[in-house]
Amino acid sequence: MDRKNPAARRIPVCEPFLGGREWEYVKECLDTNWVSTAGGFVRRLEELATAYVGARHAVAAASGTAALHVALLVAGIEPGDEVLVPSLTFIAPANAVRYAGAWPVFIDVETAYAQMDPGRIADFIAGECRAAGGRLVHRATGRRVRGILPVDLLGHPADMDAILALAREHGLVVIEDATESLGGVYRAGGGARRCGALGHIACLSFNGNKIITCGGGGMILTDRQDWADRARYLTTQAKDDPVEFVHEHVGYNYRLTNLQSALGCAQFERLGEHVAAKRRIASAYRQALCGVPGLEVMGEAPWAESAFWMSAVRVTPERYGMDSRALLRRLATEGIETRPLWQPLHLSPAHRDAQRRTCPAAEDWYRRTLCLPCSVGLTPADQARVIAACKGGNAP
Numbered sequence: 001m002d003r004k005n006p007a008a009r010r011i012p013v014c015e016p017f018l019g020g021r022e023w024e025y026v027k028e029c030l031d032t033n034w035v036s037t038a039g040g041f042v043r044r045l046e047e048l049a050t051a052y053v054g055a056r057h058a059v060a061a062a063s064g065t066a067a068l069h070v071a072l073l074v075a076g077i078e079p080g081d082e083v084l085v086p087s088l089t090f091i092a093p094a095n096a097v098r099y100a101g102a103w104p105v106f107i108d109v110e111t112a113y114a115q116m117d118p119g120r121i122a123d124f125i126a127g128e129c130r131a132a133g134g135r136l137v138h139r140a141t142g143r144r145v146r147g148i149l150p151v152d153l154l155g156h157p158a159d160m161d162a163i164l165a166l167a168r169e170h171g172l173v174v175i176e177d178a179t180e181s182l183g184g185v186y187r188a189g190g191g192a193r194r195c196g197a198l199g200h201i202a203c204l205s206f207n208g209n210k211i212i213t214c215g216g217g218g219m220i221l222t223d224r225q226d227w228a229d230r231a232r233y234l235t236t237q238a239k240d241d242p243v244e245f246v247h248e249h250v251g252y253n254y255r256l257t258n259l260q261s262a263l264g265c266a267q268f269e270r271l272g273e274h275v276a277a278k279r280r281i282a283s284a285y286r287q288a289l290c291g292v293p294g295l296e297v298m299g300e301a302p303w304a305e306s307a308f309w310m311s312a313v314r315v316t317p318e319r320y321g322m323d324s325r326a327l328l329r330r331l332a333t334e335g336i337e338t339r340p341l342w343q344p345l346h347l348s349p350a351h352r353d354a355q356r357r358t359c360p361a362a363e364d365w366y367r368r369t370l371c372l373p374c375s376v377g378l379t380p381a382d383q384a385r386v387i388a389a390c391k392g393g394n395a396p
């Protein structure tokens, strides 16, 4: 990094911000020899998560993906089942469905906030499924539809009450992917619930680019004691006896270490400040870029308080003068890193064996959206550089 010449400094899209007691807590692990999967910080991290999110139980896991895998298993997803997944998301939730031996069915997102569209879920159920012996069956595949896995995309909650109502009506389980949305709030029916407490079971991620990080890690959250117990059992190799190495089931080594949890505890103590910074950054982009023809900064639904994990901007090339990928390349020449959204999963070669369907809104968001630099530690001067560079794209 060239500190003498800030204009030449590379601005990453999203990097960790270690501004609290990370050193102290990690040093405590080293000083006491508690570096592995046993140790007080794992439990403390789980307690911080339950207290903050408002779920009764939390089980730490090695990653958000591992958490999703186990959450699907404890929620009763079985091999051959189908789970509804938004087409527009990072690939991990769809992969986790496959790890469980089940199949994702990709559902389009809505056009305003890029969240899984409850209307499209209803269309799928009404148009493509039948009820049979208390089960919902996908007519084209003959498979049982067992769950919905909404993702709170980019930090913004999905419209969860509408999704939960559909789930209730059709006997489905809701696994909330809150890996991007810790700190987000869903306001409905006069109440407010935090992301991570919106589904029957939920997952967090603490990887390096998330709002808070353990270096890598995840969490399963649920109000159900039996599901939490099962999740703890499966994430710890399904060991049946405290002394003897006997196992009735195939479990997983999905434990989080005390070292990672120590980092996570220090980060959790600063979560409020991290979310405030994310929201401040998003708001500054919105104010500065709202008048730029062809650029639209993603906002939040009236019922949502987004954690703004990412600050995303949607480009209309005919008005802006270049498309999102040309903007990405141009900002890169100025040392500004941006990221496109994920290839919609209904187009992903990795999921070519899942049922093909069209998801035009997901494709439009994918084509037109870029994530701008939004690290918790982004300085006003660096953000001003990003804003100026985005405005420059609009020059005649």
Ligand SMILES: Cc1ncc(COP(=O)(O)O)c(C=O)c1O
Pocket (backbone or CB within 6 Å): 063, 064, 065, 066, 089, 090, 092, 093, 151, 177, 179, 180, 205, 206, 207, 216, 217, 218
């Ligand atoms: C929507 C979504 N789900 C799941 C994950 C997986 O989390 P992890 O990287 O901790 O496995 C991520 C992020 O990486 C994500 O963005």
